[in-house]
Amino acid sequence: MTDNLQLNAEGKLKHFLTIEGLSKSLLTEILDTAESFAGMSEHQVKKVPLLRGKTIVNLFFENSTRTRTTFELAATRLSADVINMNIATSATSKGESLLDTIRNLEAMFVDMFVVRHALSGAAHFIAQQTAPHISVINAGDGQHAHPTQAMLDMFTIRQLKPDFSSLRVAIIGDILHSRVARSEIHALNTLGAAEVRVIAPKTLLPAHVESLGVTVSHNLTEGLKDIDVVMMLRLQKERMSSALLPSESEYFKCFGLTEEKLKIAKPDAIVMHPGPINRGVEIDSKVADGPQSVILKQVSNGVAVRMAVMAMAMQKHGAMQ
Amino acid sequence: MSRIRIDHGRVIDPANNIDRVGPVYIEGGKIVSVIDELPGFKPDTVINAENQVVCPGFIDLSTRLRDMGHSRKATFKSEVIAAAAAGITTLCLQPDTAPVIDTPAVAELIKDLAEKADYPQIYAVGALTQKLEGMELSSMLSLKQAGCIAVGNANQPVKNLLILRRAMEYAASHDLLMMFRPNDFWLSNNGCAHEGVVATRYGLPSTPEAAETIALAQCLELAELTGCRVHFGQLSCKRSVIKIHQAKKYGLKVSADVAIHQLHLTEDDMTPFDSAYHVMPPLRTEADKQYLRKGLSASTLNSICSDHQPHDLDAKLGAFPETEPGMSSMETLLPLMLKLVKEDVITLEQGIACLSANPARVLRLKSGALTPGFSADVCIFDPELDWQVNSENWKSQGINTPFWGQTLKGRVTHTLQAGKIIHRL
Numbered sequence A: 001m002t003d004n005l006q007l008n009a010e011g012k013l014k015h016f017l018t019i020e021g022l023s024k025s026l027l028t029e030i031l032d033t034a035e036s037f038a039g040m041s042e043h044q045v046k047k048v049p050l051l052r053g054k055t056i057v058n059l060f061f062e063n064s065t066r067t068r069t070t071f072e073l074a075a076t077r078l079s080a081d082v083i084n085m086n087i088a089t090s091a092t093s094k095g096e097s098l099l100d101t102i103r104n105l106e107a108m109f110v111d112m113f114v115v116r117h118a119l120s121g122a123a124h125f126i127a128q129q130t131a132p133h134i135s136v137i138n139a140g141d142g143q144h145a146h147p148t149q150a151m152l153d154m155f156t157i158r159q160l161k162p163d164f165s166s167l168r169v170a171i172i173g174d175i176l177h178s179r180v181a182r183s184e185i186h187a188l189n190t191l192g193a194a195e196v197r198v199i200a201p202k203t204l205l206p207a208h209v210e211s212l213g214v215t216v217s218h219n220l221t222e223g224l225k226d227i228d229v230v231m232m233l234r235l236q237k238e239r240m241s242s243a244l245l246p247s248e249s250e251y252f253k254c255f256g257l258t259e260e261k262l263k264i265a266k267p268d269a270i271v272m273h274p275g276p277i278n279r280g281v282e283i284d285s286k287v288a289d290g291p292q293s294v295i296l297k298q299v300s301n302g303v304a305v306r307m308a309v310m311a312m313a314m315q316k317h318g319a320m321q
Numbered sequence B: 001m002s003r004i005r006i007d008h009g010r011v012i013d014p015a016n017n018i019d020r021v022g023p024v025y026i027e028g029g030k031i032v033s034v035i036d037e038l039p040g041f042k043p044d045t046v047i048n049a050e051n052q053v054v055c056p057g058f059i060d061l062s063t064r065l066r067d068m069g070h071s072r073k074a075t076f077k078s079e080v081i082a083a084a085a086a087g088i089t090t091l092c093l094q095p096d097t098a099p100v101i102d103t104p105a106v107a108e109l110i111k112d113l114a115e116k117a118d119y120p121q122i123y124a125v126g127a128l129t130q131k132l133e134g135m136e137l138s139s140m141l142s143l144k145q146a147g148c149i150a151v152g153n154a155n156q157p158v159k160n161l162l163i164l165r166r167a168m169e170y171a172a173s174h175d176l177l178m179m180f181r182p183n184d185f186w187l188s189n190n191g192c193a194h195e196g197v198v199a200t201r202y203g204l205p206s207t208p209e210a211a212e213t214i215a216l217a218q219c220l221e222l223a224e225l226t227g228c229r230v231h232f233g234q235l236s237c238k239r240s241v242i243k244i245h246q247a248k249k250y251g252l253k254v255s256a257d258v259a260i261h262q263l264h265l266t267e268d269d270m271t272p273f274d275s276a277y278h279v280m281p282p283l284r285t286e287a288d289k290q291y292l293r294k295g296l297s298a299s300t301l302n303s304i305c306s307d308h309q310p311h312d313l314d315a316k317l318g319a320f321p322e323t324e325p326g327m328s329s330m331e332t333l334l335p336l337m338l339k340l341v342k343e344d345v346i347t348l349e350q351g352i353a354c355l356s357a358n359p360a361r362v363l364r365l366k367s368g369a370l371t372p373g374f375s376a377d378v379c380i381f382d383p384e385l386d387w388q389v390n391s392e393n394w395k396s397q398g399i400n401t402p403f404w405g406q407t408l409k410g411r412v413t414h415t416l417q418a419g420k421i422i423h424r425l
Helices: A024-042 A065-077 A098-106 A122-129 A147-160 A179-190 A248-255 A295-317 B076-085 B104-117 B140-145 B161-173 B197-202 B209-226 B238-250 B286-297 B333-342 B348-355 B357-363
Strands: A055-060 A081-086 A112-117 A135-141 A168-172 A195-199 A215-217 A229-232 A270-272 B003-007 B010-013 B018-021 B024-027 B030-034 B045-048 B053-056 B058-063 B088-093 B121-127 B150-152 B178-180 B230-232 B254-259 B303-305 B378-388 B407-417 B420-424
Touching: A024 A147, A024 A179, A024 A295, A055 A065, A055 A098, A065 A081, A065 A112, A065 A135, A065 A147, A065 A295, A098 A112, A098 A122, A112 A122, A112 A295, A122 A135, A135 A147, A135 A295, A147 A179, A147 A270, A147 A295, A168 A179, A179 A195, A270 A295, B010 B348, B053 B348, B058 B076, B058 B254, B058 B303, B058 B333, B058 B348, B058 B357, B076 B088, B076 B104, B076 B407, B076 B420, B088 B407, B104 B121, B104 B140, B121 B140, B161 B178, B161 B209, B209 B230, B209 B238, B238 B254, B238 B286, B254 B286, B254 B357, B286 B348, B303 B348, B303 B357, B333 B348, B333 B378, B333 B407, B348 B357
Parallel strands: A055 A081, A055 A112, A112 A135, A168 A195, A168 A229, A195 A215, A229 A270, B003 B045, B010 B053, B058 B088, B088 B121, B121 B150, B150 B178, B178 B230, B230 B254, B254 B303
Antiparallel strands: B003 B024, B010 B018, B024 B030, B053 B378, B378 B407, B407 B420
């Protein structure tokens, strides 16, 4: 199903809600634009005036330090004014509805919402309801999508392994609850990866997961064969209390990435993780900090990719001329 | 009392095996004669039903009219007008009102509201357990005496099978029908969509068919053990139809209905995160839809209900999982039934039976037929009339329908209850 909501009449990005339905050329354009921003961090003056005079609201209904910080940094480097709203501890806890929060902020003439919310579809809802001049960037909605995370991961992969068509990628862990996994799968398939493989016990896989365009394995040692990119997912502690897993130690035994298991993948395989890491649960410290790990590279790339997405979404206002 | 003659209509009365053009005579609120001419009859009102179908008024086994604590969503006053416009002359009200229908006092209050609303006939389904909490039995006999036509626990779980067994035994002792929407609370896991391809793609909390079929299988076992009459409501999947078929073949006295939208919509129809499609049980797969249709045509499912659930706008404004489930669906009942006829799923006679004679049998009501002596509950509709679902034509206070803006075929032109014209287009 295509999602025209995020494109304007000329097919340009208006909102960035999900990777699903976006074309390969548009994803490539995001990566190329990010490329042009990537060098900037090393400059003395880390700012461009692209979004000067624009107001961006970071609307976080769910706590997140890292994602919010990179969005804030990205907006600042584009010279936008940024307001951070931590709604998790303010308005909605007073019983204000999502819609009222949006309406109130709209009335303050903002130009963009960066939204994180615990429920799937929240970013879509806001994009549908908000005034037409406002762009919405999804910074993670429930278990649905986290498109900027996926794009920064694609950016990181492309830096190291530019030919997607030859890549076999394994995504390991809690696919069921992961918005990151869904967005990675769509991005990799759109960019033409040779194979996307998910590796997890059945309790952490959604029904008919293969319909997303992946192959499935329940065994890490078998699943890592021929893999070029290993993407680990964070395991939430509450999965144990909801009877999806017996214990962290058993999970680590079966699905934790160790140096030894990593040897099964291709020798030049890279290891990724969207963070924050649970050391000793899904990944061994030696791997997380080891030579094949690109986890910190992902973090640095986060700013450039988010700058690209924000700049492109604001393009409709002539900001990029 | 007025004397009415309905002329030139195609009279379809499945209970009496009638399908031919002819007059219907009504006097003193009762059917006097059907097809057979009464030469001396002097009507004060003549309804010309040429090119229209004249059939028994519809009986809807599952509705919510809100009101009382939920009057921001709808009121009896608003919804009875919608019901009359939909050709519905009798409807069952699920017990999850606010307050819950678990005491004779609330049942009386409902009766009072129903009488004030005047029409159609509203029957309350009493709560099976106190406050619908699934822990302690309600005073079912008192509820029956206060007018409740059946008992049920709406969408709320019964705590365990022992309590369900006791409740069914007690209901059976008082010859009460239990209306049961099978759903295992734990397996359904707070899902808001069918556990399938679409929920996986959108990352929506989902509920598997097994949540329905396991609860259904358990209840079928208890129906045999307790001898309780059970009507299963709003079945949504293939394996439920198979289970009902097997149970009937085995000789259990059970019946089942399907909500009209389940016969037309699937998970694939959900535009991304459109809360108009948020219903419980959720829209399932094409295969499920096809099998529900098959179950209807083979009479495994003998009734179609609207499962009418009007909402205020706010209930549907939000991220999909936090919106409230349910559609406003009485007024689309007839056109969607006619669509099944057009698509050769059922005959017109079967469709009308599913909306009248069959639910009347489930409720053991002396209605749902144009039998002389019966209350003159009549629906007259034009099967070819196109109309648009829009604010001009819509009567329900809830506009939460995914069919909004669409043009549907088939519209009720007159509804009569007890010989009184309660709707005229």
